[in-house]
Amino acid sequence: MSARYLALRLAQVVFVAFGVTVATFGLLHLVPGNPARTLLGVHATAGEVAYLSREWGLTKPLPVQYADYVGRLLHGDLGTSVYYQAPVAGLIGHALPVTLSMLALGAAFGIAASVPLALLAATRPGRPADHVIRAVPMAGLGMPPFWVGFILLIVFALGLHLLPAGGYGSTPAGHLESLILPGLTVAAVTTPILVRSLRLALIEVLGSEFVAAATARGLSRARVLLRHALRSTAVPAVSVLAVNLGYLLGGTVVIENVFGLPGVGNLLLTGILNRDFDVVQSVTLVYALLVVLINLGADLAYAALDPRVVLGR
């Protein structure tokens, strides 16, 4: 990987960020609804709404408002939530770790489930185990995340009393405990695709010459599978996982809602409902940056996993 490549990819991040600011700002201001009216409630007179709108700069021309917004962003100021009367950076600072932890745990669960299942299926192609492993996770893919979430809550929290029924706990251990079921919900979405892509790649690799050569050199089956075959298949799997995690970021709104998790998804939802412009713009920007960074991370992982991959060429 060259430094030039990294610089180019980071420059892309800036372009994406710029595009996202234009799109979210434009779309938000196209949608009807005045945050001043929302905040002031029904008792406020038109004069009071107009006064607050002026105070917040909502009466300025849109290009001027956009320039103000970008100017603030460049100074690291994400604005102030009109709903919570608090700096947006602080709100995101509290909410983002929740969402990222949930996604990370979901990815870990997804990988932990996919690797053994794919290995089992790929080493027994066409046999009953293979059919079951291909079919069952697909059922998970067909189920909406909110439904999966509720089933998990009913079984593990209400039925078996093993885990908390939603919420986020109040200690680090409590946080982790509370994230297990949301993480499993995330995994339910990612695992089917991961299993299928890993299985296909493994079948292909297991039929390749280098695997035959390794086996001929007397290496154990386990070593051939885990050390050689699996590593080769990791590259496409990382790509699939990255794409899915990016997709799942948009789905965090639903999963966080089901589990009562105070993450950025919930923050975004409240922001949209209350025309909290700064919150919506900033959370969208953070989402976009995360998607770009996750994909950049995947690219970097390719190079680490496969020495043949040289980024930037």
Next chain:
Amino acid sequence: MRNRTTASAAAAALLVSGLAAGCGGGTGGAAAAAGGTPVRGGNLVIDIATPQQDFDVNTTSDNESIWTLDQVAQTLYANGPDGKSLRPELATGYTLSPDKLTWTFRLRHGVRFSSGATMTSKDVVFSLDQALNPKSIWNFIDAPISSVTAAGPYAVVITTRTPWAPLLADLALFANAIFPDNFGGESRAQFFQHPVGTGPFEIASWTRGQSLKLVRNPYYWQPGKPYLDSVSYDAVSDANTRVVQLQGGQAQIIETAPFARLASLKAAGFQLGLFPSTRIDYVTMNELDKPLRDPRVRLAISEALDTKQIMQAVFFGYGQAADSPFMPTVSYYAPVGLHTGNLALARKDLAASSYPHGGFSIDFIAGSGDPVQTAVAQIVQAELKPLDITVNIRQMDPAQVTVEEQSFHFGMRETYWTMDIIDPDEYVSFVLDGTAGAYANWTHFDDPVIDRLTRQAEATFDPATRQAIYTQIQQRAAADAPIVWLGYSPYDYVYASSVHGFRVYPEGNAHLEDVWLSR
């Protein structure tokens, strides 16, 4: 929209007149009434539907913030559990001058803020001056007040511009809560991050959008209270998740459980708290829409709608059809009778109107995703068909509904009102008074007689006279039908069997100092 209102108080003034002699108020009783000996200690977890937004009493209007603030800060007078009475809280009584313009309040001795400082008249004068701030969205409540001055460390004199019967009820509004003088040396913004008051609890921690924890105020003035060590509010927006958390034991109280699940939760051993509320749902009619300008047309519409069926359908059997423009939980309510669900009568009134055969259409605006507004719009559409009135439902973003309403770009809409104070004055001023700023809830209805009666009630202190005035207002409103009053619904809470003494007052606040947890 959560229309929040207050109501007043001449009646209130009279209901508490016995206290004017200085007898102490005191809450209490609720825990004892709940059965068993209260146990001290424990953390109560309440799942709320939306997080607290802002505690600045000049700017906040969301119920969660207001109801939380009620645990932290107190007022000179407080609403009683029936929604119609008042009791002294930080005051012990008052005297009213013969010209009914000067109210002298005696303050309770030995009251301390959670900071440890003693409450005196300086704090009261400072706090009420803050409430009178022209920038406060609630200052219209205190508009009749011309001055607030101290008369010694434990007496405060409030002067009104005109005789103002609702004053005691107005003073019970959360926006008139008492805080330390000069915010204890902090800036306004700093102070309202963690407001300090004389209430049973103080704020220990607050993560915006997530959770808030209250702990016992060690200096609380009511001996032995609160029973709880702490109260945790968790914001859980999904109603089904709140139910799961209750079932899983993570929360002891949940608010706004789905009505459809109440029966099964009760069967599972949970307590149902269907507390009478001051909520009244209604459909407004914009009189700038030509057909709706005709009172006969409005009356026909009102008569054609089966409000009993609507309330049953929308609130899953927990709603009750209105029989008055007022709610039974509000002072001076009179069941004047509303002739709804009578198609024959509706046809007769329409025949006598300027549109004898119908043949016109009305735009009904409804917030997309709002189950009540959407359901009501659909039922209204179906029930007005026999009158040959076409109802076009325009669904839009909830925030846009308010914009369309206040620009008068609509024909009908469904909304509701809840009270903040016990006197009906604010409700009548907002919903029926055509001379007030809200154009009679954005209907452009204006009945000069109702306007005059409203002013008269504000200056009348005799409860019997006020009852007569408000009964007349209710009768005229029912006859002119500027609004279709649909009905009443309770606050619904579900809570664990270990929770005792929990009660929600009609205005929506609960006195958590009375609540205790059995082990």
